[in-house]
Amino acid sequence: MSTHSPTASSPTALPAHGSLPRGGRRRRALVRRAIALATCVGLGVAGCGSEDSSSTSSEASSSRSSSATSSTGAGKANTAEVVAAANAFLTTLSDDEKDTAVYDFDDEAKAKGWSNFPTALVARNGIEFADLDDDQKAAALKVMEAALSEQGYKELEDIRIADEYLSEVGSSGSGGGPGGGDDYGADKYYLALFGEPSETEQFTVQFNGHHAGYNITYYKDDVSLSPTLTAIEPSKFETDGTSYAPLQDKRDTTIAAIGSLSDSELEKAEIDGSFDDLLLGPGNDGPFPDPEGVVVGDLSKKQQDKVTAMIRTWVDDLDEEAAEALIAKYVSEYDETYLGWSGATTIDNKETYVRVDGPSVWIEFSNQGGIVVDGVHQHTIFRDQTADYGWS
Amino acid sequence: MRRLLPARPSAARLLPTFLLAALILIGGLASPAGAHPMSTSAVLLDVRDDRVEGEVQLPVDRLAVAVDRDLTRETVLGAERAFLKRYTAEHITAVGEDDRPWTVRLGTGSVRTIDEVAHLVYPLELRPPDGRVTTFDLAYDVIVEELLTHKVIATVRYDFDRGILKTDDAETLGVFDFDTKSLKVPAGEGSWIRGFATTAGLGIEHVGEGADHLLFLLMLLIPAPLVAAGGRWRAAPSSRRSIVRVVHVVTAFAIGHSLTLALAATGVINLPTRPVETLIALSIAVSAVHALRPLVTRGEILIAAGFGLVHGLAFASLISDLGLDRGSLVTTLLGFNLGIELTQLLVVALMMPSLIVLARTAFYPAFRIGVALLGLLFSISWMLERATLTSTDPFEGIQTWLVDHPLVVAVTVAALAVIARRTAPQTSSDGDGTLRAGAH
Numbered sequence: 001m002s003t004h005s006p007t008a009s010s011p012t013a014l015p016a017h018g019s020l021p022r023g024g025r026r027r028r029a030l031v032r033r034a035i036a037l038a039t040c041v042g043l044g045v046a047g048c049g050s051e052d053s054s055s056t057s058s059e060a061s062s063s064r065s066s067s068a069t070s071s072t073g074a075g076k077a078n079t080a081e082v083v084a085a086a087n088a089f090l091t092t093l094s095d096d097e098k099d100t101a102v103y104d105f106d107d108e109a110k111a112k113g114w115s116n117f118p119t120a121l122v123a124r125n126g127i128e129f130a131d132l133d134d135d136q137k138a139a140a141l142k143v144m145e146a147a148l149s150e151q152g153y154k155e156l157e158d159i160r161i162a163d164e165y166l167s168e169v170g171s172s173g174s175g176g177g178p179g180g181g182d183d184y185g186a187d188k189y190y191l192a193l194f195g196e197p198s199e200t201e202q203f204t205v206q207f208n209g210h211h212a213g214y215n216i217t218y219y220k221d222d223v224s225l226s227p228t229l230t231a232i233e234p235s236k237f238e239t240d241g242t243s244y245a246p247l248q249d250k251r252d253t254t255i256a257a258i259g260s261l262s263d264s265e266l267e268k269a270e271i272d273g274s275f276d277d278l279l280l281g282p283g284n285d286g287p288f289p290d291p292e293g294v295v296v297g298d299l300s301k302k303q304q305d306k307v308t309a310m311i312r313t314w315v316d317d318l319d320e321e322a323a324e325a326l327i328a329k330y331v332s333e334y335d336e337t338y339l340g341w342s343g344a345t346t347i348d349n350k351e352t353y354v355r356v357d358g359p360s361v362w363i364e365f366s367n368q369g370g371i372v373v374d375g376v377h378q379h380t381i382f383r384d385q386t387a388d389y390g391w392s
Numbered sequence: 393m394r395r396l397l398p399a400r401p402s403a404a405r406l407l408p409t410f411l412l413a414a415l416i417l418i419g420g421l422a423s424p425a426g427a428h429p430m431s432t433s434a435v436l437l438d439v440r441d442d443r444v445e446g447e448v449q450l451p452v453d454r455l456a457v458a459v460d461r462d463l464t465r466e467t468v469l470g471a472e473r474a475f476l477k478r479y480t481a482e483h484i485t486a487v488g489e490d491d492r493p494w495t496v497r498l499g500t501g502s503v504r505t506i507d508e509v510a511h512l513v514y515p516l517e518l519r520p521p522d523g524r525v526t527t528f529d530l531a532y533d534v535i536v537e538e539l540l541t542h543k544v545i546a547t548v549r550y551d552f553d554r555g556i557l558k559t560d561d562a563e564t565l566g567v568f569d570f571d572t573k574s575l576k577v578p579a580g581e582g583s584w585i586r587g588f589a590t591t592a593g594l595g596i597e598h599v600g601e602g603a604d605h606l607l608f609l610l611m612l613l614i615p616a617p618l619v620a621a622g623g624r625w626r627a628a629p630s631s632r633r634s635i636v637r638v639v640h641v642v643t644a645f646a647i648g649h650s651l652t653l654a655l656a657a658t659g660v661i662n663l664p665t666r667p668v669e670t671l672i673a674l675s676i677a678v679s680a681v682h683a684l685r686p687l688v689t690r691g692e693i694l695i696a697a698g699f700g701l702v703h704g705l706a707f708a709s710l711i712s713d714l715g716l717d718r719g720s721l722v723t724t725l726l727g728f729n730l731g732i733e734l735t736q737l738l739v740v741a742l743m744m745p746s747l748i749v750l751a752r753t754a755f756y757p758a759f760r761i762g763v764a765l766l767g768l769l770f771s772i773s774w775m776l777e778r779a780t781l782t783s784t785d786p787f788e789g790i791q792t793w794l795v796d797h798p799l800v801v802a803v804t805v806a807a808l809a810v811i812a813r814r815t816a817p818q819t820s821s822d823g824d825g826t827l828r829a830g831a832h
Contacts, residue, residue: 273540274457279570287571351457366541 073222595731648700
């Protein structure tokens, strides 16, 4: 479906009951093909964030400890609240369910088991909402509510509603892409914890389904939202009498930031090459390419404010106080932060691609053609280059 | 705001999801690079002795972005044909271990729909200057030189000496992307032994998982401990005699299928698949009828040899899919046949002792008739399906289960033999014969 299988047959064609009574062989072939596929894409995933450990920051918080972990965070994290919510969630689970939900902090699955492909195509880490009862699900959402800001949590809920919407309209399939709408849904989301929730040791909350994928790592009073994917299809929709436009703030501020550049600045800001998706999306954790674009520190105060407003719409998804501290850190790095674009700079063009690339912050905003329904939609990713999946 | 109440999906709806998820977990858990289901390029390589062949598959819509031209299924083979071939060739190079460049040649392009997306496909040929294929570096950035988010999956589809054959076990080499523009292709490694072992494994797999071949063999084995007399089956006078007959049956089958396998694989004979498959179903029916009532004296040997010829044709159709070099054909035939014979012998070793014991009890006629009727039922169902008279085979589930659990089947028959030996009266023949107490 998504990726070339070497034998060029699509997974959808495989379970067919063929004419010959050799289902066993066919199944085994499928396993082999899946292995080949998985291996190949595994190779495409470079070592993630391996260069992070050497980074330092003048604003690093007091949380730096004598242990091997060196945090580059900005402090002010509401770690205690998230630990409490995570523990409350874990108490709703049976031992088996807990085994499914909790991993070692440095389990390699962390980087591999999340995606915005259909969950049938890339197995997700953690426990699926569809397998939780109402109380468990509410407890799971409480973890995200604690970790995210008010608007960040609303965005997450709206994205889940959008996925549910896709599953309802998707069967009619007006979009051009191969992904069917019923691959998605509000309950096709997973929660996983990497490391036991702790106020002294690192742990990551991973929440992922289709168009939302959060990796939020806590270490004492530092927090990293990296990497976090937020995306939406369709950009605007109405269901059950309510209108939704998740990511509207991200769309508006991004177009405003890139639109504030003069013609000559735009020319300088253009990134070589074309992008039909995120360069460093799920499964592509690096390396971060050489910076391209205009230096934000060279722009006027007014333009810089627009860039800050743009960065803010991603970082603000995180709990309010910690977000403020991180934004201050990213703004302080503007002399080494680049704003770039490729393809186009308007919201309705499917080639529009905008990137912010600093010593720490990394944001990609990529317009997409319709997959399930017609029209442009967005994929975005936020990373902190010094704290991808936490600190080492 | 709309509430997201849990709507528990039915288990049936989730089953395919779980299956696929499980498969991917088995595969080592990795996420396809990129984001949405998105068209990727592919490079497939067939490593031969003196050259590397293969093909390049380019999704037309991504190619259009990369070259910044409007492309359609028609124009890529029309107005843009020469330009695209030049563009593609410019972005593929191969360099051997001695740092000498290989010649890269693209064949005539065609358009093929792969995973629902139109692809421009070029046959590819890489030739080392000295005609000796060694490990080489393949540098490739078609499309991805401009479209940085593009992925190119590179696969070795055939390398006999490394045991990679054109079945489903193509080996993924890696992914070309914005950061990886060159991959090392291992070649000229391994030896014919790897290829031989792989083909033997294929033979084992093919027979071991092919319900029809196994059932045919079983139908022939059932009357083996008996002798035909006056149009009926009777117990053989001795176990030794039974064993000799089994050897005859297995040998006859081996000779039959080896002959046609060799002839078909070398292209001397060539028959369409479906009639062959239908004939195989017929072979089971005939052997089942023979197990019910002897058709002719020593009929099982005639049936084994005669229909062995048909089974050999089916084996050959698999071999022809492997994409073999002339040089490796003999090795393949030997390896494949070895695998087939080993599996046959294993089936005989698993079943025959039980059958010989059972054949000495009064329970055997019921067992023999029951199994033969089952075989007849299956084979008729296959015949109808394979002759496209029916669209599905209602017994496929049972057959698959039986084939997937050979030890359960063998242990069940063995248990039956033990029980029958202890409870049913011992007979010297498969019917109304005289008692041969104390014979063993």
